[in-house]
Amino acid sequence: MFRILVSDAISEEGLAPLRKSEQIEIVQKKVTEAEDRLHEFDALLVRSATKVTEELLSKMPNLKIIGRAGVGVDNIDVEAATKRGIVVINAPNGNTVSAAEHTFAMMAALVRHIPQAHVSVKSREWNRSAFVGTELQGKHLGIIGFGRIGSEVAKRARAFGMIVHVYDPFLTKERAEKLGVSIHTLDEVLACSDIITVHTPLTKETKGLLGEKNLAKTKKGVYLINCARGGIIDEKALIPFLQSGHVAGVALDVFEQEPPGDHPLFAFDNVIVTPHLGASTVEAQLNVATQVAEEVLQFLEGKPVTSSINLPTLSKDVYEKIQAFYNLAKKMGMIASQYMNIPVQELSVTYAGTVADLETTYITRSLLAGFLRPRVASTVNEVNAAMIAKERGITYGEKFSDETHGYANCISLTVQGENKTFTIKGTHIPNYGDRIVHFDGFTIDFAPEGHLLYIQHQDRPGMIGKVGNILGEHQVNIATMQVGRQQAGGKAIMMLSLDKPIDDALLQKLTEIEDIETAKRVEV
Ligand SMILES: NC(=O)c1ccc[n+]([C@@H]2O[C@H](COP(=O)([O-])OP(=O)(O)OC[C@H]3O[C@@H](n4cnc5c(N)ncnc54)[C@H](O)[C@@H]3O)[C@@H](O)[C@H]2O)c1
Numbered sequence: 001m002f003r004i005l006v007s008d009a010i011s012e013e014g015l016a017p018l019r020k021s022e023q024i025e026i027v028q029k030k031v032t033e034a035e036d037r038l039h040e041f042d043a044l045l046v047r048s049a050t051k052v053t054e055e056l057l058s059k060m061p062n063l064k065i066i067g068r069a070g071v072g073v074d075n076i077d078v079e080a081a082t083k084r085g086i087v088v089i090n091a092p093n094g095n096t097v098s099a100a101e102h103t104f105a106m107m108a109a110l111v112r113h114i115p116q117a118h119v120s121v122k123s124r125e126w127n128r129s130a131f132v133g134t135e136l137q138g139k140h141l142g143i144i145g146f147g148r149i150g151s152e153v154a155k156r157a158r159a160f161g162m163i164v165h166v167y168d169p170f171l172t173k174e175r176a177e178k179l180g181v182s183i184h185t186l187d188e189v190l191a192c193s194d195i196i197t198v199h200t201p202l203t204k205e206t207k208g209l210l211g212e213k214n215l216a217k218t219k220k221g222v223y224l225i226n227c228a229r230g231g232i233i234d235e236k237a238l239i240p241f242l243q244s245g246h247v248a249g250v251a252l253d254v255f256e257q258e259p260p261g262d263h264p265l266f267a268f269d270n271v272i273v274t275p276h277l278g279a280s281t282v283e284a285q286l287n288v289a290t291q292v293a294e295e296v297l298q299f300l301e302g303k304p305v306t307s308s309i310n311l312p313t314l315s316k317d318v319y320e321k322i323q324a325f326y327n328l329a330k331k332m333g334m335i336a337s338q339y340m341n342i343p344v345q346e347l348s349v350t351y352a353g354t355v356a357d358l359e360t361t362y363i364t365r366s367l368l369a370g371f372l373r374p375r376v377a378s379t380v381n382e383v384n385a386a387m388i389a390k391e392r393g394i395t396y397g398e399k400f401s402d403e404t405h406g407y408a409n410c411i412s413l414t415v416q417g418e419n420k421t422f423t424i425k426g427t428h429i430p431n432y433g434d435r436i437v438h439f440d441g442f443t444i445d446f447a448p449e450g451h452l453l454y455i456q457h458q459d460r461p462g463m464i465g466k467v468g469n470i471l472g473e474h475q476v477n478i479a480t481m482q483v484g485r486q487q488a489g490g491k492a493i494m495m496l497s498l499d500k501p502i503d504d505a506l507l508q509k510l511t512e513i514e515d516i517e518t519a520k521r522v523e524v
C-alpha cells in the first residue's frame with residue numbers, strides 16, 4: 001500500500017487519479033494531526049502552508065516523494081529532502097494564469113482605490129472625490145522577474161496599453177525578443193516605472209531586493225505589487241517610503257510571515273492586501289492538483305517524473321531510451337563497489353557508442369547510486385547520490401570516447417582507490433541483456449546479476465575443477481561460469497553465478513586453494 005498524506009487544501013477533483021488506485025491510501029490531515037502516522041507515509045502533498053522542515057522529514061523515514069501543488073518550494077527544505085533521497089516535485093505552470101490575473105486585479109484595485117472605496121460605501125459614505133484614481137494605459141510597468149507569471153503579466157499590460165520594462169538577470173536576449181520586451185537593468189526599471197511588480201522566487205538574491213537602497217531609486221509616487229513571495233519587497237523598509245508619500249501605494253498578496261497577524265503596514269490606508277490568493281482559483285487548484293497527482297502516479301510506476309526540483313527532468317521518451325543503460329550502470333556501480341571494498345577517491349565513467357548520444361547525466365547518477373548503495377546504510381538513489389558522494393570525498397566525472405571495443409555501446413567505469421585502480425566495462429545488447437565484457441584487466445563476458453563469485457588465480461590445469469568440487473561439497477550449485485586470462489599460464493579469473501550466496505567460511509576455504517589469489521562475493 002502506498003500511503004499519501006495531503007496536509008494542505010488540495011483540489012479533490014485533482015486527486016481523483018490517485019483515489020482510483022486500490023494500492024493508494026490518501027490521508028487528508030494537517031501534519032500536526034497526523035503525528036501518530038507520519039512514519040507510514042510514502043508521499044506528502046502540500047501547497048504553501050505546510051512547512052516541510054528537516055525535523056518533519058526526520059519523522060517520516062518512509063517518505064519517498066514530496067509533491068508541491070504549486071510553484072514555490074521555499075516552504076520545503078529541499079536540501080534535507082535531497083539528502084534523504086526524497087524526490088521533490090512541483091506543478092510549475094498550473095497556477096500561472098491565476099497568479100498573473102490576481103496581479104492585475106491587485107494593480108487595478110491599487111490605482112483605483114477599490115478596497116477603500118468599497119469600505120467607504122458600505123459605511124454609508126458617498127465620497128467620490130476621495131477615490132480619484134489613475135489609468136493604467138500609458139503607464140510604465142516595471143516587471144522584476146520575467147518567468148511564467150511575469151511574462152503573462154506583460155501580455156496583459158500591453159492589452160491595457162502599458163509600456164513594459166523588464167529586469168531579469170537570467171533572461172536571454174532571444175527570449176526577450178521572442179516575447180517582445182527589451183531587457184533593462186534593475187536601476188533602469190526602478191527609475192522609470194510608475195508601477196513595479198515582482199515575480200521572482202524567494203532566494204538569497206531576491207530577499208529584500210526592494211529594500212531601502214532600491215526603494216530610494218524608484219520614482220516618487222510609484223506603486224508596488226508583490227504577488228510572488230513575501231520578503232522580496234522589504235516590508236519594514238517600506239514604512240518610511242509610505243510615510244513620506246514617496247510610495248503611492250502597495251498591494252501585497254504574500255508576506256514575510258504568513259499569516260501576517262497585526263502587521264504595521266496595515267496602518268496605511270494605501271496598502272491593500274489579500275491572503276496569498278494568487279493561486280486560489282478553481283482552475284489553478286485543479287491544474288496543480290492534477291499535475292501533482294499524475295507525477296506521483298508516474299513515480300509509483302517507476303517512471304520518470306517530469307517536474308522534479310532535485311532530479312534531472314526526463315521526458316518519457318528519453319527515459320525509455322536510457323532505461324537499459326540506467327540499469328546496467330547501476331549494476332556496474334554495485335559490482336565495482338563490492339569488488340573494490342576499500343575507500344575510493346574518484347569514479348570516472350566513459351560512454352562510447354549509442355549510449356554516448358543519450359542523457360548520460362541520469363545514467364551516471366544511477367551508476368553512482370549503485371556504487372554507494374553497498375556502502376551507505378541509509379537510502380541512496382539518484383536524488384542524493386551526488387550529495388552523498390561529495391560528503392564522502394568521492395569525485396566523479398563523465399567522458400566520451402569512440403572506442404566501443406566492438407560493441408554497439410560501451411560503458412567503462414574506472415575506480416581510483418587507495419593504491420588500486422579498477423576498471424569494469426559493460427554493454428547492453430538489445431533483446432539479450434547486459435554483459436560485463438572487461439573486469440579488472442581481464443576480458444570476460446558475464447551477466448551482471450545474482451550471487452556472483454569472483455576468483456582470481458594462476459592459470460593452471462584443474463583450477464576450475466577444484467573450485468567446482470568445493471562448491472559441490474557444500475551444496476552450492478553453479479548457475480553459470482565465465483573465465484578469462486591475460487595469457488596462458490599467467491593470471492586468470494573466474495566469474496561464477498551461484499544459485500545461492502556463500503558464507504564466510506566457504507569463501508575462506510576457496511581462498512585456501514593453492515594458486516587462488518583472490519575470492520570475492522558480489523551481490524547484484
Ligand atoms: N501569490 C501566489 O499565490 C503565487 C502563485 C504562483 C506563483 N507564485 C510565486 O511567483 C513567483 C514567480 O513564479 P513563476 O512561476 O513565474 O516562476 P518562474 O521560475 O517561471 O519565474 C521566475 C523568474 O524570476 C527570475 N529571477 C530569478 N532571480 C531573479 C533576480 N534576482 N532578479 C530578477 N529576476 C530573477 C528567473 O530568471 C525567472 O525568470 C514564485 O516565487 C512563485 O512562488 C505566487
Ligand SMILES: O=C(O)CC[C@@H](O)C(=O)O
Binds near residue numbers: 047071072073095279
Ligand atoms: O498554493 C497556494 O495557494 C500558493 C501557491 C503559490 O504561492 C505558488 O508558489 O505556486
